[in-house]
Amino acid sequence: MDDLTAQVREFAEERDWQQFHTPKNLVMALAGEVGELVAEFQWLTPEQANAVMGDPEAEARVRAEVGDIMIYLTRLADVLGIDLREAAVTKLAEVAIRYPVDEVRGSATKR
């Protein structure tokens, strides 16, 4: 992960894009990219969505969108001083307590 953070940071610095990479702007960029991924899936039936990686053109678009999202998420985390992996692991531990295995099995109800 650190390696990717460094690559994305270098990419931005070489282009003098730090001025654009404020937290607010990066959050918007992340939302914009997620919107593109959502658009990729919006008209697919569940079955078509499950099989999306079997269609080479759709697969390429989905990979590119997921890559874009990961790039901006990595950059945002870097700018905010957040370790992405640690943030995920910490949150997963909290969610595990809120959703005990034996109480929520098979249920998607929010708590």
Add this chain to the structure above:
Amino acid sequence: MDDLTAQVREFAEERDWQQFHTPKNLVMALAGEVGELVAEFQWLTPEQANAVMGDPEAEARVRAEVGDIMIYLTRLADVLGIDLREAAVTKLAEVAIRYPVDEVRGSATKR
């Protein structure tokens, strides 16, 4: 990264949540979490947004949202068979060609 993927997968399997974790649903969950992160920043001035990690309560919320996003992005990538890091590195290489350093320095214009 692989470690996190395994943890999130185990978390889902223990709760029998694979049935909910379809590509379409996970893309929506990702969008929902990004919406929460956007909401965290929506009324902040650029200056307030830049200083958000200096406010312990806001920092905790931002870390939690970034964690949620990373969890769902990891889970989505796992379900789609995408290596997150590889997808980001591949996309970064493509973007680097589209935005040559000496042509785009200091400019945010899209290509």
Add this chain to the structure above:
Amino acid sequence: MDDLTAQVREFAEERDWQQFHTPKNLVMALAGEVGELVAEFQWLTPEQANAVMGDPEAEARVRAEVGDIMIYLTRLADVLGIDLREAAVTKLAEVAIRYPVDEVRGSATKR
């Protein structure tokens, strides 16, 4: 529509919230509310989503989210000087040309 625009504007002015209602902030607020609506549907099967208005609690949440989205969209359009209805009708006419009835019937492929 004009009536709603006036109501939302008055709501904001009474609270001295014009300072927060910049185009950039309102776009983010709109995205945040749409994220909440997405979250309402994320784990539902297509069948459950189709029947969502038959569940009084879910119906109330969906109505509230749709209301929030309409409020922010109305406010954003007001601040930008856009007539929502006109923008939609104009765009619909453009899309009608790009998607001629006899060429696209029954197909969701993007053009």
Add this chain to the structure above:
Amino acid sequence: MDDLTAQVREFAEERDWQQFHTPKNLVMALAGEVGELVAEFQWLTPEQANAVMGDPEAEARVRAEVGDIMIYLTRLADVLGIDLREAAVTKLAEVAIRYPVDEVRGSATKR
């Protein structure tokens, strides 16, 4: 509003697109369009965002995106049986109670 609802409905029915216009899909389409609007503003400074309608090219893109959002919001409301205007007015009344004028003036803190 009813007029727009009827126009959008006719547009969909002529193309036999009702099959794609499920609540879940329309919520995603709405999120995708909002993502495009967010992308339009992501790299703008607050000052540039405030002046966006003074740039003819940006203005055209913003109008088109706002039009798209209104089209999908109208269609979603139609499919769900929600009166958009009524949903907004009802929600505004609720928010007015939660945010009394004399307690929240000039403050963006959430309640």
